[in-house]
Amino acid sequence: MxxxxxxxxxxxxxxxxxxxxxxxxxxxxxxxxxxxxxxxxxxxxxxxxxxxxxxxxxxxxxxxxxxxxxxxxxxxxxxxxxxxxxxxxxxxxxxxxxxxxxxxxxxxxxxxxxxxxxxxxGEHKGSQVVGEPGSVAWHQCNTREPDEALEFYGKVFGWESEKVDTGGADYWQLSSEGATVGGLFRMGDDFPDEVPAHWIVYFAVEDADAATEKARENGATVRVEPFDNEAGRFSVLQDPHGAAFALINQGGGSVVAEAAKANDGEDAEEEEKDGN
Structure with missing residues (x-):
């Protein structure tokens, strides 16, 4: 990459x-x-x-x-x-x-x-693998004030947003010049007041249930048990020191393919078009 x-x-x-x-x-x-x-x-x-x-x-x-x-x-x-x-x-x-x-x-x-x-x-271009088991598959901003956050990121990065029908929670997919950036989620009352707005990283795994159980056995706290939606099967955890992260067993939607496109990646863009 x-x-x-x-x-x-x-x-x-x-x-x-x-x-x-x-x-x-x-x-x-x-x-x-x-x-x-x-x-x-x-x-x-x-x-x-x-x-x-x-x-x-x-x-x-x-x-x-x-x-x-x-x-x-x-x-x-x-x-x-x-x-x-x-x-x-x-x-x-x-x-x-x-x-x-x-x-x-x-x-x-x-x-x-x-x-x-x-x-x-500079010499370090970023992650050398994304979307594969054991690597980062998705990035998401969790906030109680989505309108303010969306306006801010639009001004700073030029991101666009599209609200996604999740059947309940308010969720937006973020994009930059047609490439998927990640997601933005409205934090609800189920988040304790002391938990601030934050970005959370999702890691791809082959089996979200097995990985969640392994994390629990090794000292993690499971905040959201594995559940399904259109993008895959997820769980949300805190590691033994309290850092929040998530697991997903089907990558992170289109971000897996699109996040890897380099600035001069015209060939990668053509591959995406061919795949659509």
Whole structure:
């Protein structure tokens, strides 16, 4: 995989109070290995699937920071996006900074409180595998104020949205120039008041029920038991340290095919047209 189109999720990483324990938990659950911690990068390491980079893992960087997964959106210019975030009413948590020659990153919160990052690729283009078992398959923003969030992301990334009929919950599919970005979900009364708006990462698995049970046996808390909808079979969990994540046994809809399209990926776009 050579890269991602600007405006699409390209990477995710986990901030953990005990990266070794997290490496063990996700390794057993998803069949992932991890690289050695890079002390020059604060102990950062990579989750690998058959030697391909899946996601990142690192220690928590600030006192009081909750364990969590962070979604990163591929951008051409992290500094320019930072200005758009400010203008649109978002908060800048981490100013744009270079990570060696790997790329340039920044961390923000949207006006509803959901934290996410952007990645301006250098040598590191993002995940080298998506949608396959053990890798990221979908990204979703959960918020109590969907209208405000949709307006914000439209201003910052130019995303469009389409409301999806789920038979109950309010859900929008997000897209960028025809390519699927992920989803946005209205948080209901079933979410405790102390749970803020957040982005959640879905991992593809071959069997959502078996994977959910394995996670539970290894210390995870199951927030939503496996259930079916048109896109597949899902469950929502918190890992042993409290970081929320989800499992899905049928990839993540069209995002699996579309998230991998590079900026110059005309061939990939033609393949998508042929497949429709």
């Amino acid at each position: 050579d890269g991602f189109k600007h405006g699409l999720p390209s990477w995710a990483d986990l901030g953990s109070p005990d990266p070794d324990e997290s490496a063990s938990f996700y390794g057993e659950l998803l069949g992932l290995e991890t690289t050695e911690a890079d002390d020059e990068l604060g102990g950062y390491r990579m989750f690998l699937r058959e030697s391909r980079q899946v996601a990142g893992l690192g220690p928590l960087q600030q006192e009081g920071q909750p364990p969590s997964w962070t979604t990163y959106i591929d951008v051409a210019d992290a500094d320019a996006v930072t200005e758009k975030v400010r203008e649109a009413g978002g908060e800048v948590h981490v100013q744009p900074m270079d990570i060696r020659d790997f790329g340039r990153m920044a961390i923000f919160a949207d006006p509803t409180g959901a934290v996410y990052g952007v990645w301006q690729a």
